[in-house]
Amino acid sequence: MPRGRRIVINKKIDDNKVDSFRSLDMGEIEEERAEVEGQLSSSIEEVMEAAKEMNSRKKLNDDALKKGGLYSIQDSYELLRSKGMDISFRAFGGRIERRSIPSVKIGKKRYIPVQSLEDMLEIGDKFYSVRRAYEKYKKHNRNINYRAFIGRVEKNSIPSIKIGTKRLIPKEAIDSLSHVAKKYYSVSEALKELHKRDVEIKRNAFERRLDRNRVPHVKISGRRFIPREVVSELIEKELALRKNSY
CATH class of the missing domain: 1.10.10 (Arc Repressor Mutant, subunit A)
Structure with a gap:
């Protein structure tokens, strides 16, 4: 590009998906999760107390326990599958064995509190x-x-x-x-596109343009991304400027 001539692209980037990513507050999500787990623990204790009372009255069977909030392993699996969870019975059983899904043994059978199943579905969502x-x-x-x-x-x-x-x-x-990957280029990808169109620019020179906001971009997790339409406009202007300079 001839000395004294420079390209500036004036475009405001207004992207809800980028804003959504930036606004994610993992600290807040962790606090909410801790609160949910506390409530879940209390609910499970209540269900277990009710099951003990039923046991003392000799009224234990799958239907009675189900009404009280305890599902057999088979019923639990069928509930999850009916709600759209993609998990095999073997994988489900493995989680129970590893105790990542809380369960309780009543008589000779193992049961899962419905609150745990609902929590699994919410996590999956x-x-x-x-x-x-x-x-x-x-x-x-x-x-x-x-x-x-x-x-x-x-x-x-x-x-x-x-x-x-x-x-x-x-x-x-x-x-x-995923949206950023579809709609934006990383710095390396942008340079590759420029070079493919015979626009020769070194990385440090390109990054200086980004530093000076001559090329609109967004910063996500410490990395800079340039909208694909901005790169296309930059290529057009670079080629036009080169043509006019001859």
């Missing part, structure tokens, strides 16, 4: 497992591998929360990051 989050994100960012994804989780650039023994990622975060 709000969070992804790390593997599931990666699979969702990978659809829009094919350049990332699982190890790199986990690295971002560990560095907190992808927010997460530990519930029980599992680390989970808010669906809202993955939805926002």
